[in-house]
Amino acid sequence: IICVEGESSGINAEYGGCQEMNYWERLQHLKILSLQRRRERYMIIHLWKMYRGLVPKLPGIIFTREEERQGVKANLPSNEGKAGRIKTPRDDSFSMRAVQLFDRMPINVRTTTTINSLKIELGNFLATIPTTHL
Numbered sequence: 001i002i003c004v005e006g007e008s009s010g011i012n013a014e015y016g017g018c019q020e021m022n023y024w025e026r027l028q029h030l031k032i033l034s035l036q037r038r039r040e041r042y043m044i045i046h047l048w049k050m051y052r053g054l055v056p057k058l059p060g061i062i063f064t065r066e067e068e069r070q071g072v073k074a075n076l077p078s079n080e081g082k083a084g085r086i087k088t089p090r091d092d093s094f095s096m097r098a099v100q101l102f103d104r105m106p107i108n109v110r111t112t113t114t115i116n117s118l119k120i121e122l123g124n125f126l127a128t129i130p131t132t133h134l
Contacts, residue, residue: 043098
């Protein structure tokens with residue numbers, strides 16, 4: 001990710017008089033998301049499309065409608081007895097990360113009915129989260 005972010009930082013510097021700004025200042029000035037945040041946004045949108053039946057569901061992902069207060073939740077079968085172990089490749093898989101991100105979204109994002117309203121609500125929510133580097 002750092003390598004890719006580095007590549008795009010050089011490209012961003014050429015636009016909008018941003019030559020003197022660092023990468024994170026340029027993102028804020030140009031009002032664009034970092035590559036990591038864009039990837040997470042894609043995961044959320046793709047999982048929402050699975051829930052709405054617009055794309056095929058991945059095996060194992062189950063959508064449940066909880067009480068009205070929580071709305072729709074995505075679930076994956078758990079690996080019972082593996083708590084406390086080191087991270088496995090499954091922990092970084094698309095399915096696992098997408099489910100975690102989707103479930104952390106506010107109810108108004110998860111329960112939208114159109115793709116355009118999802119993108120608007122998701123954009124509004126992501127705008128409230130500061131983008132910082134490690």
